[in-house]
Amino acid sequence: VENAVKVLLKINGSTQRLEVDSRTVLLDALRERLGLTGTKKGCDQGQCGACTVIVDGRRVLSCLTLAASCEGKEVTTIEGLAQGDQLHPMQAAFIKYDGFQCGYCTPGQICSAVALLQEAKNGDVSHVTNNLRTSPQNLELSDQEIRERMSGNICRCGAYPGIVAAIREVHSGRETAQA
Ligand code: FES
Structure with a gap:
């Protein structure tokens, strides 16, 4: 080479x-x-x-x-992301909330979403351009802030409502029970 x-x-x-x-x-x-x-x-x-x-x-x-x-x-x-046969909570939440249609953008969406949670926890504002942060510690994430932080991930099928719902749920720490 x-x-x-x-x-x-x-x-x-x-x-x-x-x-x-x-x-x-x-x-x-x-x-x-x-x-x-x-x-x-x-x-x-x-x-x-x-x-x-x-x-x-x-x-x-x-x-x-x-x-x-x-x-x-x-x-x-x-x-x-999965641990053995246990899906990562974000993967489970995307399934639960239909956060995809054709699925092509989904791996990128999920990797972004997983990193987003850590960024929000760290108060990292590098992906928020519009001063949309909900709270200084990002204890809460508004849907608007989630959308802004996910704006680099395009979904041609328009599965955005499900994507936002999945991220909101995992961020809030509620268990995403998934059979
Ligand atoms: Fe990298 Fe589109 S393939 S941003």
Whole structure:
């Protein structure tokens, strides 16, 4: 490979060593090199959010992130959220509230939503542009704030009401019982 670089990634808890072209984006490394096809390629230019994954606790657009820049970092994809056969509460809530239709944007939506909860807890306002924060500690999240924080994730089917309902429920800490 021309411009080959070695990169060590911790993906969903397991260490992966890859040799990639230095220009390879994380999205392609995940999908084409590691077979982790849960992360979707929509626009491939930072516009849709389908490729969202979590790197060291923060959401990133993997289509705009060089794999080599993730050296030594913890990458969590949709495949890494469930614990055994136990869905992540956010996955369960998306099912409960029909937070998807065709499902193509869903892995990105769920990764964004999981990171959003942590950001809200930390008072991180990087994804809120309109001063919509509900409270300083973000003990509550208004639907408007959830929408704003999720605005980087486009759903062509328009499943937004279900997405917001799912996030609202998980944020409020109510158990999402799901058979
Ligand atoms: Fe990355 Fe659309 S595929 S934002």
